[in-house]
């Protein structure tokens with residue numbers, strides 16, 4: 001027992017002193033680790049436990065360290081290196097959660113907007129919603145997350161342009177917003193933090209939107225702060241194991257983005273029309289054919305009404321892994337990490353074209369590069385900073401063992417679940433080994449609790465349609481018998497602990 005305690009203390013010390021994530025920078029077409037200079041591909045999941053409609057007054061997805069520790073351990077095992085959170089409350093304390101994810105090499109890309117009034121640009125009336133009140137909210141978000149080394153990037157907007165109509169008035173506002181955000185970061189953060197946009201997969205306006213946002217709008221070659229540092233795409237075009245590189249239209253994406261001078265990645269992917277999901281797009285996305293793209297984020301971590309979850313999470317803190325979790329891990333574990341981290345000098349030295357109307361096709365996307373001016377009162381905020389901002393910072397991570405019950409897809413309780421603090425970004429196959437002793441089934445979704453309800457909306461994005469999606473959790477697993485057979489994992493983790 002004494003040895004065990006000492007080992008835990010040693011593990012805690014390791015956590016506080018060694019583990020850290022290196023800031024990521026955008027360089028030409030790639031994300032790159034600013035310290036190791038290796039390419040960083042996004043291996044991600046979208047993370048909004050209890051859905052878009054969750055009440056953020058007292059808690060948000062990054063405010064409860066007990067739950068973050070549980071999820072970080074499961075994500076470390078899965079092989080994830082990035083999460084995306086959509087709705088965060090900047091006045092809450094995120095230090096523990098961000099530090100836990102930091103200690104295991106998991107980065108966060110966060111949306112600075114929320115559905116609340118004065119906290120987003122209204123696509124039907126951007127002029128009247130681009131205000132000091134709105135930008136104050138945006139800067140508050142930047143303050144809250146700017147100090148964490150694992151803040152990978154900020155999304156300026158999600159699917160603001162979602163059809164031809166909204167693609168005329170809005171693009172200049174997105175660039176103006178990015179200009180204000182990047183000016184604020186330049187003045188008040190101690191490093192560059194990439195800022196970019198998350199687009200709907202509306203193919204008629206997609207290429208023009210990207211062309212509009214990636215070009216250089218400066219007159220004299222000086223730093224163009226309104227330019228996107230990356231381009232996220234919410235894409236659900238690959239459905240099921242019958243789909244291919246061409247049938248999914250991935251070939252078209254590669255063609256479109258082959259000359260991209262900024263990183264392009266899926267900010268959401270993982271069509272759920274064919275169940276169970278087998279994630280056959282994963283080896284293609286991270287394979288030789290698609291090195292032009294920088295990976296993507298699976299939609300999404302927890303099961304909600306729209307049926308995209310890879311785990312079931314309950315309000316009592318219990319989590320049940322779904323078959324989708326196993327299937328995704330299986331796909332991740334086959335990836336070629338050497339290829340993923342391969343740094344290509346041609347790709348990283350690509351320079352953007354000068355902005356001009358000629359870059360934009362005739363599909364209805366704005367050709368106007370004369371941007372809206374900085375709203376009244378905002379220049380002062382950009383120069384002097386927010387007077388009393390709640391700026392987070394990394395804290396020591398001393399607790400590594402997960403206290404909440406977690407059940408494997410087989411139904412067996414997983415014991416000994418813990419994070420293992422590690423240097424650098426998390427990788428698939430590095431951890432593995434969450435087994436409850438059941439014979440390892442093929443990732444067929446057998447044992448997963450997919451209920452029959454599906455969105456039926458196919459290729460469209462679950463975040464695009466409404467801000468107020470319901471936040472009820474699935475209870476389909478509630479009736480399942482739970483068999484405790486987690487001895488094998490406990491033994492594995494126990495050994496690792498003593499080996500330290």
Ligand SMILES: *[C@@H]1O[C@H](CO)[C@@H](O)[C@H](O)[C@H]1NC(C)=O
Nearest residue numbers: 147148149189190191393394
């Ligand atoms: C930036 O600030 C963070 C948090 O205060 C600190 O840990 C880090 O060392 C600083 N980085 C640089 C380059 O000054």
Ligand SMILES: *[C@@H]1O[C@H](CO)[C@@H](O)[C@H](O)[C@H]1NC(C)=O
Nearest residue numbers: 253254255256257258259260
């Ligand atoms: C990419 O750039 C090359 C060289 O400038 C050009 O020949 C090619 O047509 C471009 N491809 C696309 C899809 O724009």
Ligand SMILES: *[C@@H]1O[C@H](CO)[C@@H](O)[C@H](O)[C@H]1NC(C)=O
Nearest residue numbers: 059064066067315316317318
């Ligand atoms: C954090 O989550 C756990 C598990 O869901 C819950 O028991 C606890 O009350 C939460 N803590 C706070 C401060 O809300």
Ligand SMILES: *[C@@H]1O[C@H](CO)[C@@H](O)[C@H](O)[C@H]1NC(C)=O
Nearest residue numbers: 288335336337338339340342
């Ligand atoms: C992994 O990718 C590297 C770099 O492209 C390549 O040299 C190597 O052969 C690949 N390994 C496998 C097992 O395919």
Ligand SMILES: *[C@@H]1O[C@H](CO)[C@@H](O)[C@H](O)[C@H]1NC(C)=O
Nearest residue numbers: 029258291292344345346347
């Ligand atoms: C390097 O990146 C460029 C731009 O994406 C691409 O055209 C080229 O094929 C890549 N080279 C290798 C060896 O991957």
Ligand SMILES: *[C@@H]1O[C@H](CO)[C@@H](O)[C@H](O)[C@H]1NC(C)=O
Nearest residue numbers: 276441444445446447448450
């Ligand atoms: C699970 O596997 C069993 C045995 O192979 C099979 O009979 C059953 O139909 C499968 N269930 C699902 C949901 O795939």
Ligand SMILES: *[C@@H]1O[C@H](CO)[C@@H](O)[C@H](O)[C@H]1NC(C)=O
Nearest residue numbers: 314316317318405475477478
């Ligand atoms: C938590 O809630 C779920 C769903 O209602 C239930 O299946 C599970 O037994 C509960 N866990 C505990 C520890 O109460």
